[in-house]
Amino acid sequence: MDPQDFKEQARAQILGAAAEHRALEIRGSGSKRWYGQEVQGEPLDTRGYSGVIDYEPTELVITARCGTPLAEIEALLARHQQMLAFEPPHFGSGATLGGMVASGLSGPSRQAVGALRDFVLGTVLMDGKGEVLHFGGQVMKNVAGYDVSRLLAGSLGTLGLILEASVKVLPRPVAVGSRRFAMNQAEAIRSLNQWGGQPLPLSGSCWHDGMLTIRLAGAEAAVRAAEHKLGGEAVPDAEQFWQALREQTHSFFSGIVAGKALWRLSLPSVAEPLGLAGETLVEWGGAQRWLLADENAAMDASTIRVAASAAGGHATLFRGGDKNIGVFQPLAPAVAQIHRNLKAGVDPAGIFNRGRMYPDF
Known part of the structure; x- marks a missing residue:
């Protein structure tokens, strides 16, 4: 046209x-x-x-x-x-x-x-x-x-x-490499924040089901030096892994079915695991955490949002669930008036x- x-x-x-x-x-x-x-x-x-x-x-x-x-x-x-x-x-x-x-x-x-x-x-x-x-x-x-x-x-x-x-x-970065480490969520969050304070070319991170995967991107020498320093295992089909994470075709997101709700928690990267019931995937160095919860469980939206707020963040009902509870975290009155x-x-x-x-x- x-x-x-x-x-x-x-x-x-x-x-x-x-x-x-x-x-x-x-x-x-x-x-x-x-x-x-x-x-x-x-x-x-x-x-x-x-x-x-x-x-x-x-x-x-x-x-x-x-x-x-x-x-x-x-x-x-x-x-x-x-x-x-x-x-x-x-x-x-x-x-x-x-x-x-x-x-x-x-x-x-x-x-x-x-x-x-x-x-x-x-x-x-x-x-x-x-x-x-x-x-x-x-x-x-x-x-x-x-x-x-x-x-x-x-x-x-x-x-x-x-x-x-x-x-x-x-x-586009000259070189890209991905490494994988076996560790629990708390260890992953601590490691990501420690590495984030070092001159490492980190460009992506994902923790799920006991495994932390990181991506390094930048100059060839910087990526190879970081791989040598951090260790871990090489990631097969790394490009497909990060693509699946971006498009939410990763196996974690296949759990979004009837009766399930996907919550996006935006938190300070240093926040400890919240201990909420459900399956978790952690991104962005700990700052973005996905929670796949049973929408019919005793834990309700207010519980999730209170926990996120107490940790210094907020929670969004990203996919699934009952939208009548409100998709986005309620705004403070003054902020709502600005909107x-x-x-x-x-x-x-x-x-x-x-x-x-x-x-x-």
């Missing part, structure tokens, strides 16, 4: 929905449609607005339209030995750039390079009045007030239609992805 035609159609749909107070569901391929509260509203399909707008490999920035498939972007970057360093999960073959930004999810390398929001340099947004707003740019720089481009990361489409995004990219004020400023009629993050948002 012609880009201008798409924007005119989107504007007409937004203005019509605002006039009639109808909800709109901003949707690409729908690969992450399960994430968040139940989806409401008529679809506003972004896939017609596709294509790379600007990419100069020497500048380490790519700008593309919201409906551009992630696979297309990653293939283009790979031809120039570059990558989206935060390893965004696709969760489906049709995943798009807009969905990537809106979901705000990062993969195994998050512990080493930062989160998706750290790589979003600029965005173009169509708000609830059909106006096109430009935020940020194509270079790293300081900002005053709200850094709206980063606020859009993880907003689940509740603030408007993300038309375009400029994202920082990085060169509502921001939402009212860009979506005064409250039409975009209504209730996707919180029922009253």
Whole structure:
């Protein structure tokens, strides 16, 4: 579709929905449609607005339209030995750039390079009045007030239609190696925090079922020296292992079946194991922990969230379970008011992805 035609159609749909107070569901391929509260509203399909707008490999920035498939972007970057360093999960073959930004999810390398929001340099947004707003740019720089481009990361489409995004990219590492160690969860967490304070090229970690797997990435000499220092066993099919972890096709996630709920716990990396009932997988040097729990067990959502809060973090009902308990950790009143004020400023009629993050948002 012609880009201008798409924007005119989107504007007409937004203005019509605002006039009639109808909800709109901003949707690409729908690969992450399960994430968040139940989806409401008529679809506003972004896939017609596709294509790379600007990419100069020497500048380490790519700008593309919201409906551009992630696979297309990653293939283009790979031809120039570059990558989206935060390893965004696709969760489906049709995943798009807009969905990537809106979901705000990062993969195994998050512990080493930062989160998706750290790589979003600029965005173009169509708000609830059909106006096109430009935020940020194509270079790293300081900002005053709200850094709206980063606020859009993880907003689940509740603030408007993300038309375009400029994202920082990085060169692919020269060398990659993975090692595996037998240890319990507490030992793994202590080891990861100890190693994290040393000049080691750690770029990924995963503890599950008594085994800690780490990934090293960087210069050839640095990776080989780290492998020699840390020891452990080589990991067969390491690339497939990290891909499965990123896309949640790892055997741990196959337990997401009826009657099970997958919780994502965001904690300080040094937090000791919480001792919650269920199966656990630890990532990001201890900062991200997945809990596969029986949703009908005596342990309920409040127990999980209280435990996460007591450890200095929060808990999200990521997949499965009863969404009526609330997918995301309830916000403090002052923070919730900031969210509502921001939402009212860009979506005064409250039409975009209504209730996707919180029922009253």
